Amino acid sequence: MVKVKRDxxxxxxxxxxxxxxPTRQRVELxxxxxxxxxxxxxxESLHDEVSGLGLKISLATVYNTLHQFTHAGLLRQVIVxxxxxxxxxxxxxxxxxxxxxxxxxxxxPGEDIQVAGVPQxxxxxxxxxxxxxxxxxxx
Amino acid sequence: MVKVKRDxxxxxxxxxxxxxxPTRQRVELxxxxxxxxxxxxxxESLHDEVSGLGLKISLATVYNTLHQFTHAGLLRQVIVxxxxxxxxxxxxxxxxxxxxxxxxxxxxPGEDIQVAGVPQxxxxxxxxxxxxxxxxxxx
DNA sequence: CTCTAAATTTAGAATAGTTCTAAACTATTG
DNA sequence: CAATAGTTTAGAACTATTCTAAATTTAGAG
Numbered sequence: 001m002v003k004v005k006r007d008x009x010x011x012x013x014x015x016x017x018x019x020x021x022p023t024r025q026r027v028e029l030x031x032x033x034x035x036x037x038x039x040x041x042x043x044e045s046l047h048d049e050v051s052g053l054g055l056k057i058s059l060a061t062v063y064n065t066l067h068q069f070t071h072a073g074l075l076r077q078v079i080v081x082x083x084x085x086x087x088x089x090x091x092x093x094x095x096x097x098x099x100x101x102x103x104x105x106x107x108x109p110g111e112d113i114q115v116a117g118v119p120q121x122x123x124x125x126x127x128x129x130x131x132x133x134x135x136x137x138x139x
Numbered sequence: 140m141v142k143v144k145r146d147x148x149x150x151x152x153x154x155x156x157x158x159x160x161p162t163r164q165r166v167e168l169x170x171x172x173x174x175x176x177x178x179x180x181x182x183e184s185l186h187d188e189v190s191g192l193g194l195k196i197s198l199a200t201v202y203n204t205l206h207q208f209t210h211a212g213l214l215r216q217v218i219v220x221x222x223x224x225x226x227x228x229x230x231x232x233x234x235x236x237x238x239x240x241x242x243x244x245x246x247x248p249g250e251d252i253q254v255a256g257v258p259q260x261x262x263x264x265x266x267x268x269x270x271x272x273x274x275x276x277x278x
Numbered sequence: 279c280t281c282t283a284a285a286t287t288t289a290g291a292a293t294a295g296t297t298c299t300a301a302a303c304t305a306t307t308g
Numbered sequence: 309c310a311a312t313a314g315t316t317t318a319g320a321a322c323t324a325t326t327c328t329a330a331a332t333t334t335a336g337a338g
Contacts, residue, residue: 021334023286043325058288063325077221079272082295084324085221097260106261114255118273119247121236125275132271133218134257136264160305162315182296197317202296221324223295 010034018072025057029065033075038090040078040105041066046087078105080133095132108134149173157211164196168204172214177229179217179244180205185226217244219272234271247273 011030012022020026032049033039041049047062057065066087069075078086080098086105088096093110115130150169151161159165171188172178180188186201196204205226208214217225219237225244227235232249254269 021285023333025287060289060326061287064287079221080218082216082218082221082224097264099264108258112256112258115271116253116255117251118271119251121273121275122245124278125236125238126278128274128276130271130273132254132257132269134260134269135267136260137267139263139265160314162304164316183294199297199318200316203316 014074018074020068020072025061026065026068028055028057029062030069030074033069033089038088038107040086040088042084042086042103044084079131080105095134097134097136099136099138101137108132153213157213159207159211164200165204165207167194167196168201169208169213172208172228177227177246179225179227181223181225181242183223218270219244234273236273236275238275238277240276247271 008027008031011027011034014030014034015022015026028050029046032046032053033041043059043063043066046066047057047059050057050062066075070077070087073091075087075089076091078088078096080086080096081100081103084103088105088107090107095108095110095113097106097108098104099106113132115132118127118130121127147166147170150166150173153169153173154161154165167189168185171185171192172180182198182202182205185205186196186198189196189201205214209216209226212230214226214228215230217227217235219225219235220239220242223242227244227246229246234247234249234252236245236247237243238245252271254271257266257269260266
């Protein structure tokens with residue numbers, strides 16, 4: 001009987017690389033998040049996914065982990081909705097389409113989109129980053 | 140004894156113009172919001188302001204009114220923070236600097252800033268609007 | 279291996295912002 | 309002014325998120 005093993009090695013490495021202990025919960029979440037390409041999750045959506053797979057991770061841990069991953073540079077938070085917080089596995093330079101009705105985010109490559117004419121910020125302030133959200137709806 | 144009257148006439152007109160009954164609460168809020176130039180408020184910040192002036196409007200009414208004003212096109216909602224909802228009296232084409240640490244919004248004229256290269260949205264979707272948030276911090 | 283200290287996870291309570299509800303009140307119309 | 313439709317309100321309810329303190333797990337030393 002061959003035990004079906006999740007591709008957990010990469011996740012462990014990745015966690016070690018950023019100085020996070022590879023606990024079961026972190027490894028499982030990292031495996032899910034980084035297995036495929038770019039993903040956009042919500043704490044609840046990720047928790048549901050985890051639960052659906054029969055894994056047991058508390059919602060609090062999902063929240064904690066998402067924040068830890070974000071601080072570690074593994075994830076990025078995307079603010080598009082006053083109601084929910086989204087996390088994006090794509091930490092590179094890019095922007096988003098946001099389909100409010102469905103809570104769906106779609107990446108726009110950073111090379112595609114360009115913002116020009118950002119004025120110098122008021123005295124004493126420096127630009128941290130420029131976020132573009134293209135709000136879309138079903139036609 | 141001359142009664143100090145708030146410049147309430149304009150507010151009443153403005154409300155009538157968009158089909159909202161000029162109740163005391165709406166008139167007071169409209170007067171505050173539209174008296175000066177562009178303003179950025181939060182339900183709570185506006186409620187505090189109102190209370191500070193000795194006026195009595197429930198927080199629920201402030202929320203209701205902000206939404207009604209928004210639907211009527213008198214205000215615009217700005218999404219920059221997962222925690223609070225901001226409302227902007229400037230409903231024209233423009234963008235924002237956002238100083239997260241202090242919750243401060245600063246307008247960027249729409250003429251200044253330009254977004255180029257927004258790809259065509261996925262099939263069946265149309266662009267509703269493009270929001271740019273320039274996140275700034277104290278240097 | 280086993281033990282310990284430190285880190286992590288967890289259930290559930292707590293919090294913050296916002297929305298809902300149903301009763302009281304007010305503006306408009308006739 | 310009376311009727312009625314719209315509005316306001318206090319407080320309950322709700323949602324997403326954070327906190328807390330106790331239980332568990334990990335890493336590393338022996």
